[in-house]
Amino acid sequence: MLKPASSTGKRELILNAAAKVFSRHGFHRARMEDVAAEAGVGKGTIYEYFESKDSLFKELVREGLNFYSRAKLAETGKDSLGEKLRRLFLVHLKFSIDYRDLSKVALSDYATGSEDIRRWVSSMRQEKVARLKEMLDQAKERGETGRDLDTGVAAVLIWGALGSLWYQVTWEEPPPDIDGMVDQSVQMVMRGLENG
């Protein structure tokens, strides 16, 4: 049986260490021993808190996702589409700065790991795109976009654009002015969605 999440701070400790170690070389090259060393615990201890390496990875990513979901869209449905997109972009990029290690893990290990993880990550992407499409559909309904917009394609494009920005911010040099970049980006995206 696994210990409850609150037994000590040890669970958090391990999770943080995992973020650091996974982000260094990716899932495969990260050894459980290294995670243990980074956390300052014995290797065996990790298995008191996590089923397996796979499970540790999943918990790690889920934790991060939860975190920034919480900070995320209070989903005030009355905001304009532009405002919603701005917040979406901002939350993701802020996250990537505040939790750089975790962000690297989430981004770079997409294709890594077991078949199980692969499917899991892929389904998350699908869900994200689907949610984005919903948002666009609503906006379209309200006439905030072009009448003939293909929201499916648009959602894929926007998600990709955000992902690319995210990647850039996470891996390349620290960006100077996130807010400005986001404003600029959203402006571009919004123009793209409008009627020709």
Next chain:
Amino acid sequence: MLKPASSTGKRELILNAAAKVFSRHGFHRARMEDVAAEAGVGKGTIYEYFESKDSLFKELVREGLNFYSRAKLAETGKDSLGEKLRRLFLVHLKFSIDYRDLSKVALSDYATGSEDIRRWVSSMRQEKVARLKEMLDQAKERGETGRDLDTGVAAVLIWGALGSLWYQVTWEEPPPDIDGMVDQSVQMVMRGLENG
């Protein structure tokens, strides 16, 4: 010493097998033995044609890249930006359909493999984005885009959008109408680039 590329069709044979096997489970889970089996050769034979697993992967991706580079932009500098983008998108997506296995490899193993591969792939991305930025800069010069466009950000966004489309086409159900989708996408992108 490695054998010349032309000694038999065996090199091609192995490369094709590698595309298939790598695309199935990603770089790490693909075993050289499986590649050998798929190609119908002994494991040792692979090492007559390729230095190592890493090198096999690189050659594979390079081969694919070469191929579609060739088919690519005859770079007729006088085409409109829209036309250039349309061709860029089309070439990538057509490639992903014709060489689905190879496409999966190129896409999903971005973060995978050795440190060496990781860096190599990352540098390719940088280069692609840089080239895209150049294209945008030229167009901006000619007044085809908004005067105040941040071409750096735009290049990142567009590359991401294309990548996302590429991913969708490669992994999800076979798309119905590539040309239509591309037209739609490029239209959106072009609107986004114009002056507000």
Next chain:
DNA sequence: ATTTTAAAACCGACCAGTCAGTCATTTTTT
């Protein structure tokens, strides 16, 4: 044409390194 011969191509059993996960033992807590 046939045989000889040597080099080139091919092969897969094996080796050596790796690492996730276990568990008997030790340390800490209650």
Next chain:
DNA sequence: AAAAAATGACTGACTGGTCGGTTTTAAAAT
């Protein structure tokens, strides 16, 4: 003192790469 937590040496499974030996090919000799 006994229960809980922590540990790290160990094991078992796995796989990239090697290498001595076999087969194929092609050229040379008869």
